[in-house]
Amino acid sequence: MKNWLKSSSLTKFALSIAIFGTAMSFIPSISVANLPLETTTLPLPEINDTNTDTSLKAKANPDNQWHEHTIKIKKNDSLSTALDRVNVSATTTYNISRLKNSNLITNLRVGDKLTVWVDKDAKLQKILYPKTKTLTYELVKTDSGYKIHEKKSAIEIRTETAYGTINGAFYLAAKRAGLSAKSIMQLADMFAWDIDFIRELRKGDTFKVIYETRYLNGEYLGDGDILAAQITTNKGKEKHNAFILRDKKGIIGFYNEKGKNLKKAFLRNPVDYVRITSKFTPKRFHPILKKWRSHRGVDYGGPLNTPIHVTGNGKIIQRGKARGYGNYIKVQHAGKYMTVYGHLNKFGKYKKGQFVKQGDVIGYMGKTGLATGVHLHYEFRVNNKHVDPLKIKFPAAGPVPKKYRTEFKQKSHFLLTQLDRIDSKTHFARNFE
Numbered sequence: 321m322k323n324w325l326k327s328s329s330l331t332k333f334a335l336s337i338a339i340f341g342t343a344m345s346f347i348p349s350i351s352v353a354n355l356p357l358e359t360t361t362l363p364l365p366e367i368n369d370t371n372t373d374t375s376l377k378a379k380a381n382p383d384n385q386w387h388e389h390t391i392k393i394k395k396n397d398s399l400s401t402a403l404d405r406v407n408v409s410a411t412t413t414y415n416i417s418r419l420k421n422s423n424l425i426t427n428l429r430v431g432d433k434l435t436v437w438v439d440k441d442a443k444l445q446k447i448l449y450p451k452t453k454t455l456t457y458e459l460v461k462t463d464s465g466y467k468i469h470e471k472k473s474a475i476e477i478r479t480e481t482a483y484g485t486i487n488g489a490f491y492l493a494a495k496r497a498g499l500s501a502k503s504i505m506q507l508a509d510m511f512a513w514d515i516d517f518i519r520e521l522r523k524g525d526t527f528k529v530i531y532e533t534r535y536l537n538g539e540y541l542g543d544g545d546i547l548a549a550q551i552t553t554n555k556g557k558e559k560h561n562a563f564i565l566r567d568k569k570g571i572i573g574f575y576n577e578k579g580k581n582l583k584k585a586f587l588r589n590p591v592d593y594v595r596i597t598s599k600f601t602p603k604r605f606h607p608i609l610k611k612w613r614s615h616r617g618v619d620y621g622g623p624l625n626t627p628i629h630v631t632g633n634g635k636i637i638q639r640g641k642a643r644g645y646g647n648y649i650k651v652q653h654a655g656k657y658m659t660v661y662g663h664l665n666k667f668g669k670y671k672k673g674q675f676v677k678q679g680d681v682i683g684y685m686g687k688t689g690l691a692t693g694v695h696l697h698y699e700f701r702v703n704n705k706h707v708d709p710l711k712i713k714f715p716a717a718g719p720v721p722k723k724y725r726t727e728f729k730q731k732s733h734f735l736l737t738q739l740d741r742i743d744s745k746t747h748f749a750r751n752f753e
């Protein structure tokens with residue numbers, strides 16, 4: 321049994337831990353918030369940004385003579401009662417209400433905040449009404465009366481990189497490298513077929529990631545898509561690459577440098593250890609992995625009620641109880657494949673006869689039947705013969721679609737050269753524990 325997840329030295333040594341750098345210039349910087357606002361030119365697919373008007377600042381306020389008020393909308397408030405509190409005349413409010421698009425600014429909700437500017441003669445000059453983080457309605461006084469228009473704030477997409485060394489649970493290493501939980505899960509999901517996160521990742525394995533982050537008015541909103549990633553295993557001998565392919569509608573898939581789809585017909589493991597280890601420290605939890613040979617199945621240890629994912633699309637042909645298996649589920653997949661899941665504590669929502677999709681939660685880990693401790697017993701059968709699922713090669717999903725091939729080739733080649741430039745020297749330790 322491999323016990324890399326047990327590593328107790330995990331928190332003591334943070335060796336080559338990654339840090340953000342601005343993407344293509346690779347200037348290391350200390351925190352995301354301090355990154356220079358440089359524009360990086362990357363030949364990447366467009367993200368649907370909003371328009372270019374980034375300024376939500378007040379317009380000319382001659383000699384600072386306007387009075388600025390912040391009005392919080394209370395229960396039963398209307399625009400007129402709100403403006404009344406800053407002595408704007410009823411006539412003005414009436415004139416606003418007669419504007420064609422007045423609803424943009426009169427449709428208020430409790431808790432909304434209006435910023436209102438009145439001049440020294442108590443005449444309303446301007447209102448800013450932030451509707452969402454990226455959308456603000458503005459009312460301004462012009463020579464031809466009041467006008468309302470919308471101001472959209474562009475979300476700025478930055479490209480950043482991360483580099484890390486595995487020294488225990490992948491989740492923790494990726495976290496130290498500065499990746500958000502969302503990015504870590506995306507990373508685990510895209511490599512789920514290609515890399516066995518339980519058995520294959522070892523101490524010293526490294527990962528590199530090029531990913532997007534989203535900012536609004538300089539404020540970090542969250543991580544965007546992962547554009548490219550590389551995980552190096554087997555003492556540096558094996559490099560697993562993933563490159564994004566997306567169009568205006570979103571991500572089409574992740575492919576390797578040859579354009580082969582990273583997705584396969586079956587997941588490597590029915591238990592998602594990357595997610596589990598995000599909640600459990602390696603000291604408290606490590607999977608029990610019994611070898612296939614001993615009992616024609618693979619055992620996965622874990623906390624009670626760990627979700628169990630069906631490894632491929634198929635139909636539940638049995639859901640019941642047996643002496644040995646305890647609560648178990650049998651799934652028939654396309655053609656000759658079948659999977660079996662035993663010792664479940666309880667079943668998921670899918671019943672016998674129902675179709676399930678790869679990744680659906682069909683049950684929860686338990687110790688029903690002949691089980692000494694909480695674990696999942698997982699079997700993989702081909703033509704009803706037991707096969708070691710850890711050794712079998714699953715067929716891949718389709719490669720990069722023809723119409724994207726040229727584009728993908730160029731972009732993935734570019735990203736690969738960028739991945740090659742990321743190493744421990746371009747990233748310095750973010751925190752030492």
Ligand SMILES: [Zn+2]
Pocket residue numbers: 610615617618619696697698
């Ligand atoms: Zn077993």
